Amino acid sequence: MKTQTDEASIYLLSLHTLTDSVLVNFLPWLSESEVQRYQRFIRPERQRQFLAGRILLRQALARLLDMSATELELIEQAGNAPRLVRPELSDAGFSLSHSGPWVACAVSASTKLGLDIEMLNPERDFSALALQAFNADENAWLAQQDAGNRLHDFYQLWTTKEAQIKLNQKSMQCVHLPHPELSITLCSSRRLTSAPQLLQISLSAK
Template identity: 25%
Template sequence: MIERYKRSIISKLFVKIILEKYYKMNTKEINIVRDQYGKPFLTKQNMELNLYFNISHSGEWVVCAFSDCEIGIDIEKIDTYSPKIAKRFFSHNEYNTFLEKSGRERDRCFFDIWTLKESYVKALGKGLSVPFRSFSFSFNDNTITLRSDIEKSHWFFKQYEITSDYCLSLCARANDFPLNLKKIALSE
């Protein structure tokens, strides 16, 4: 619990540092507020800024994504899980894709799908009010395709390899993902 609390504080500080360093904003004038679903957004002197961000943390990582459009990010440490969770939250096709794998490849598949789902829900900004089974991902030749009953507009997805022990997924309205991520050590 304490570690999670520390990561939460670090992630908020991380956002402010990035805003100052890369966006040249005076963070004393910036507020991070949450909407009714808990999605964070930026305001400046009672006006919403046209800069979107999202945060996620797991294990030793805190990750942030910034964009001029809606964005969601999720990172998860690949760990043990209950196959019952996959059956409960994955679509029929996702679950079958998951079952086709074995061992570490199955673990990776589970968290690839899970982080995609989390990033999408976070980008939508509606929190857990969006049932995970109401949308589905499929994979074909390094292309990630979303099928959704709740959202008909286009969303784009990218997954990054940080280390072999973590899955990271990004979801955004625009398909302009960076090729590589910028890693910033806590000491910076």
């Protein structure tokens, strides 16, 4: 019997590398429901994040599934992640996240995923945010951590909670990945057989 291999990859994209003139070339890739959502965003930054995220997701899935990115159709679901219109690929999992100029997506051929990224910002009053966002046990744990590393611990706890909410399953594995500018946490419904790959790529029109 062949052993099940559960793996995941995380793709990162910096919007600093993309001009609006390049991004709009990808609008025809979006489904009608995605275009409608794209047009509802008022802030240009959110439009850029949304469009870049959907194209990044298509290219990540295309690499994973050995398909053309333009073959993949995604349908908007109010309050939820988009749905991949490929019933035969129902085991595939993916999740999107963005923070500032960074857009990320995680993909897997065999397990559902929840991904969250947050830019590390030492100027935020993370102690006050922790009191609002975390429960008593979590705040007690945070207070016990080394003061010099508490910023990273705060963001790791924050991204873990957000990734768990996105996955929305009782049983899961969560891993935190190092990055100089970001806190990155990926949760999976199945235990991964190897650490997730962290890949930084550029968008391609192919």
